Amino acid sequence: MHERLSAPPAPLAWLDVNAQARRTAGLRRSVRPRPAVDDLIRLDLAGNDYLGLSRHPDVIEAGVAALRAWGAGSTGSRLVSGTTELHAELETALAAHTGFAAGLVFASGYAANLGALTALVSAGDLVVSDEHNHASIVDACRLSRAEVAIVPHLDVAAVESALAGRSYRRAVMVTDSVFSADGDLAPLAELHAVTRRHGAVLLVDEAHALGVVGARGEGAVAAAGLAGAPDVVATVTLSKSLGSQGGAVLGPVEVRDHLIDTARTFIFDTGLAPAAAGAALGALRLLAATPALAARSRARAGELARLAEAPAPAAAVVSVVLGEPERAVAAAQTCREHGVAVGCFRPPTVPPGTSRLRLSARADLTDDDIALFATALAAARAAQPAGTPAGRS
Structure with missing residues (x-):
């Protein structure tokens, strides 16, 4: 007589348990597709x-013009076929508006943060990170393989202590400029004074500052007088004030060159779609003309x-x-x-x-x-x- 086969194990049964726990805690989320109107x-x-x-007509037209000229997609990674003249024009315009020497466009702001931090530090290095930093920065810290010191929110003294109290080959202090959930502003001038004193780089995520902070919407780094400094690097998104999609890293020319050689989210990701690049460039021109x-x-x-x-x-x-x-x-x-x-x-x-x-x-x-x-x-x-x-x- 054959033994009755037992039901196979359900390796994903834990998902239902976790979902119920989130539901009980009021943390279940849902995707709500919105109509055009x-x-x-x-x-x-x-x-x-x-x-x-x-939805500005000039921004939409800039995106449509790029779509007609270059097609729906960039067709490949930036180092293969995904870099158009439009990408280069956008990089130059972003750097000029924010006061940096050079820029490099990524497919998203998330990819820009991952690419920048993981290219600037690795094992044997130190990252000092504000505890309220965006998830993309948190993930970049984890992927960098560097030692990570998480400091209390906006605590300059804690940054000083973290840099002074550890041995490292290279160090980066990374922070949002305007924090996405709290809306407060990092003390960039004070943080830069500390990082410079310890020979560290200041990496600033300007996602929520570009277009809003500064007399011309040039961002918090420029407003603090730090744009173009040899030890300051910034990331931006094109999906907020510029109303499009994508991201960029801004900094010294040497940083741009290094990212092209080493940033995995630049080398292995498909380039930003031309329509998004065109729309972002159109928005940037509008911002420059209407500060x-x-x-x-x-x-x-x-x-x-x-x-x-x-x-x-x-x-x-x-x-x-x-x-x-x-x-x-x-x-x-x-x-x-x-x-x-x-x-x-x-x-x-x-x-x-x-x-x-x-x-x-x-x-x-x-x-x-x-x-x-x-x-x-x-x-x-x-x-x-x-x-x-x-x-x-």
Whole structure:
């Protein structure tokens, strides 16, 4: 008599267990495809289109012109067939606008951070990283194989201690300039003084500063007087203020040359699509011709922060801390029901107990938009359970 075969093991059964644990903690996420025109949403404060350029006719036309000239894709990696004259023009324009000697375009801001850090340090080196840095920086630190010292947020003394208290071959201090969840600004001048004192490089992620910080939207590094310094490197994204897609590393010519030889996310990734490069270049030209866009975005962010009783923002990000995930989800849903889309950040994006609404100001917001947000915020506050009122941080 044959033995009955037992059911095969379910090697992915743990996924259901983990999903249920996240559901219980209020941390389940879902993808919500949006239509080209959403009749339910009259105001978008969730995206990162800080200058309102993603739908600007000139930016769209620049992308379409690149699409017609170069085709839908770049056709290969940057070192094979993926570099067009348009990529070179964009790199030159980015470097000129931000005050750096040279630039190198990557397929995304994430890839730019991975490429830059892993090319600048390796085993035997040291990376000092702010604890609130973006996930792309965290992953870059892990992939670098260097020793990583994570320091408290905005703590210059801790950076000094980390650099002074270890032996290393080379060192990099890496930080966001404007932090994506908190909206605060790193003390770049002080950090540079420390890194220079210890012979380290300062690597700054300008994703949320380009287009918003500085008189011309040149970014926080330039605004601090550090652009072009031989020991400062910056990364940027093209998907926020420039309303397109992609990323870039900016710095000395020698850094660009080194990245071309060694940065794996440059060498092995398909080059940025021409339409994205063209649109970003169109947006950059608009920003250069209309520098007041940066100030408008910051002014509107200040208005949103005052209404939400949130800390004054350094750029376009307004952080409204509510506490537990359920509170943030409920507030975001109430805003949506009133026609306003807002970001909802929960762990692991932010630390436990600091779930929040994240508002993204835009230069093209109108007074009517601000009034609509005030109405939605009042409704969200009224719907909150007893405890910390919605909109206080």
